[in-house]
Amino acid sequence: MNKHKQRLKRLPPEYYRGLAWVHWTMTIEDRRTGWLDGRFLYKFREILTHAAFCDALACPIFCLMPDHIHLLCCGLTDKTDQRHAIQRLRKDTNECLKRIGFLFQRQAYDHVLKDHELERDAIESMVEYIARNPERKELVPVDAFATYAFTGCLIPGYPQMKLFQADSWDRIWRTIAFLKRTECFRLPDPKYQKP
Template sequence: MIREKKHRLDREQYIGEKIVSFTLCVKERKKLFVDDIVFKTFKDILLKEAEKFNISLLLFLFMPDHCHLLVKGNNQNSDVKNCIDRFKQKSGFWLAQNKPDFKWQKDYYDHILRDNEDLKNHLLYILNNPIRERLVDSWKDYIYKGSSCFDVDKWEEFIY
């Protein structure tokens, strides 16, 4: 039996007032997030899980075939990885019930920001994703984004 190489940090690395960037992909890079109902459903699941785990969603942005989540634990007991795992599980269940041709890719990518390391660069990278994909000319025009704690459309002064 071949075991997969461990690529995730120890669980305790994700607990506390950490800022973590996650990228979750749709299996086979199918275009799932191209409809308002799917976006709203996934946003609602994400907001509920973030509240349960005391997590701030600094920024979430759903591209057609993947999503970016920049999250922050709000206290020493916040578990950002568990929050994202639960979001992925619950949204995956919704997919099985409502859009069985779509599934999440098995794993996801993450990056723990250290001491607010390059928060501005992470925000810009995520916000500019729809521009790089030629979906919009300005990130402000992209509708499948949000935050649980900020008005994203007012970030222009902050990030430029």
């Protein structure tokens, strides 16, 4: 049998562009473990921050598991191309992984959210589903998913943004709306411009 499986089928490119929401899963080759630690978390946040600013996307949740990574990303401009952003992210992250003897599998898995999944409640439920991965793998006790050290939120320009606080979702939604209005700080905010 061929060592490499066939490539995953992708939707047409336009599904990943603009204001799309996509759940990405990137698995370590052969599902190996041993690469995940605090240093890698901070390097990954740095790489994700660059991708978010360069490609105008927000990541309301990322969850680094011992053998894979989950990201839920949304585009912030009509010009956002998540396939390009994830390609950059994977390339830069793979360079870090290579130094310690690991690599991602050949291709990331993606799920482009459909219309019925784009409601606020549906997105918040998906974030909770991703956040509960460590709980399902018994890395944290039941209902202690918020304490998992390798789960976070990355919204460009807002490093203090945190999940699992009383006002988290209101702040995240307001911030994403602002970033969409300003095309990720590329335009003045039309909401506050004088006529």
